[in-house]
Amino acid sequence: MAPHPGFFVFEGLDGSGKSTLSRHVFDLLSRKGVPSICFAEPTKFETGLYLRKFLSGELELSGEEQIGAFLKDREVSLQRNILPALKEGKIVLLDRYMYSTAAYQSGPEFSAQEILERNRACGFPEPDLLFYLDLEPEQALVRLEGRKEAKERFESLGTLEKIRNAYESILPENTVRLDANLRPEELADLVEEKILLVRGKGR
Ligand code: TYD
DSSP, rough: OOOOSSSEEEESSTTTTTHHHHHHHHHHHHTTTTEEEEEEESSHHHHHHHHHHHHHHHOOOOHHHHHHHHHHHHHIIIIIIIIIHHHTTTTTEEEEHHHHHHHOOSSSSSSHHHHHHHHHHHTOOOSSSEEEOOOOOOHHHHHHOOOOOOOOOOOOOHHHHHHHHHHHHHHTTEEEETTTSSOOOHHHHHHHHHHHHHHHOOO
């Protein structure tokens, strides 16, 4: 990609606190007057709403169909959200990206590495840094049980363990591992510092 202000991805198990963290980081950057924006995948576009139906159990999809649907939504996410924002000079904070498809859709049919390669073959750009919120599956489950919303598809201990192992097998070199047990404010400070370092280098 051409020089840009920074593309940062947040990954981790359901319940690891990605959304809270990206919002805190957005607030910190905004307070300093640094232009930034938060997005998430699945998107809020039609391709993402279709995936929400799968995630809530309203719709069944085969493994291949799941991967195809997440790739399709990712293309929309890039074309409509991420790339225009980077072009406008904004730092992009993205809650889940191709590493989620690799970790969540991997299994006996497809390895996490294979799924990651498929994403790369679509030309999806690598982020500048990937912030991985590491959390024990047992703790993730406790946090998820405390939530009021309906249980989503991947919320069982065995599945969360599989997903965590898959993440461990594919996290790239530019991953910043974070302990999800730290306080949100502490995590946000750590992340903001890393982001501003990358941004400084790009200028
Ligand atoms: P997320 O929005 O992080 O969860 P929540 O709705 O609790 O805020 O993610 C929604 C779910 O989508 C999550 O269980 C992981 C799943 N997912 C995949 O299985 N593959 C993917 O490629 C992505 C982006 C998400």
